[in-house]
Amino acid sequence: MKTDQLLTRRRALIAGAVAVGAAGTAGVLAAGQGEGPVRPAAPGPGAQAHRPLKPSAYRLQPLTGHGAPRTGPGRTPVRREPLLRLTGRGRVMVLTFDDGPDPRYTPDILDTLAKYEVRAMFFVCGEMTVGNQDLLARMADEGHEVGNHTWSHPLLTRLTRRRIRSEMERTSDVIEEGWGERPRWFRAPYGAWNRAAFQVGAELGMEPLAWTVDTLDWTTPGTGTIVERVDDGAGPGVVVLSHDAGGNRSQSVRALRSYLPQLLDAGYHITVPRRWHA
Template structure:
C-alpha cells in the first residue's frame, strides 16, 4: 500500500477550468423525486428484472488496485490541444447551489452495487458511477439498472492503472475499451471519466476529450477503500458536506459493505439538512 502521495484527511479544491471555447457546455440537474425515473417496486429477495442470474460472484476479473488518492497531483499547465481540452478536472461545482454530487468508483460489483442502487432509489436521488471496464464487461445488467434509475455512468478506465505511467496508446485503450463496453450495454458512450487515483496528465485530458468525455474528480474523499468503519465514513461525508461538493466512495475493489451501510445512514441526513443530490448533465 502506497502512502507517499497525499495525507488521509487532505482535501483539494481545484478551480473549475472553463476555457473550453466552443466545447460542450456543462449544466446540472437536480435529482428530485419529480424528475427521477421510477422503477417498479421489488419484493424483498427478488432479483432485479434485468439480472441475468444470481449475483453471487464477481463476473469480470477484479484487480488488486489500491493506492492512496493522488488528487493533489494536479496536471501541469500546457498549450491546449485540438480538440480543446481542460487542463484540470471538475472537482468542486460551486454553481450547484445547496446541492451535492455522490460518486462511486471501481464497479459494478454484484455484491455491493445493488445495495447502493437500492438506497439511492429509496430516496429518489441520482448519483454517478465511474465503472472499470473489466468489471462492467460481465455486469451489463447492473449498468442497465444504473441507467434505468437515471444515474450517470462514467468511465474509470479498463483495469484501474496509474495513468501517468502509460503511453498514449495504452491510455486510449484503457478509456476506449471501457467506453465501448458501456455503449454496448446502454446504447450511448460515457460523457464523463475519472482518472484512477486522481492521477491526471496531459495525455489523459487530450484522449478523454477526443472520446467526447469531460474529466470529473472529487472534493471529499471518504477513504472508504481503507475500510475505516461505517461510522467514520458517515462522519467524513457529513463533515465535508457543503454546497457544490463532490463525494468519492467505492462500490467495488474490495469489501465495500461499510460503504453500502454508510450510504444508508448519511444520505437521509444530507437530505434532511436540505441538500439536493444532483448529477451533472451535458447539453
C-alpha cells in the first residue's frame, strides 16, 4: 500500500483510533505533563520582538534531559503511556513528520529544513521506504532522526503481539539499511497505543513518542490553518505532528515554509532528541 491509499485506510479506521489514542494521551497529561501547549511569553515593554538568535545558539543542537535512563545494558524502559513532550533547557521544540517518505513531498520538506539548518524527526512506514531509500540516506546525511511508524500503518490495537512485532521489526530493519542505524523512537499509527506495543517497542530498543500539537494537516484544512495551529501551540518542549505522505501534503509543505522561520525568529530551538549513545 502506498501514498494515497494510506489516506483511505486512515479514514476507515480513524473513528475507533481516536478514542483509543485520546485515552492514552490523557493519562500522560494527568500525570503532570501539563494541560495543553505552552504559549510563548509576550515580549515586555521595550523588548525587541522576534529577535533572532545566532544559528549556533539553537540549530542542530540535540535535546537533552528527556525520558529515563535505560534499565540495563541495551535495554529501554517499558512505558505505560507515550511521551507527549520532551524536556530540555530553553525554548526547545521538535517537529515531526509521519507516514513517509514520499518523493512528492518529503524532498521539499527536507529542502526547507536544510535552508534554515534545523533537524526534525521522520516517523516512516516501512512500505513507503521501498524504492525511496535515497530519502532515508538524505535524512541521515542531514542529521535528521528517523523513527518507526510500523510497516503498513495498521491499527495496532487490532493486531496480535506477533503481528505488532513483525510490523515494527521489519520497519526497523529497513530503516537500518537506508538510514544507517536502527531507530530509537516509535509512534503508533493513529496514536492508538496498547501494552503490547509499548512492550515490543522497548524490546526493540525504542521509546514511544506521541505529540503535543496535532496540526491535523491530513484533513487538508488549508495552509493558513496549519500555520495558525503551530503558532498557537508553540511552547517549550512541544512536539508538533505533521505528515509528509499519506495523501496530498502540499499544504504541509507550504505551511512549514511559513511557520519555521517564524519560530526561529521568536527564539525557539528546533531540534531532535539526543540519541542514547550520544
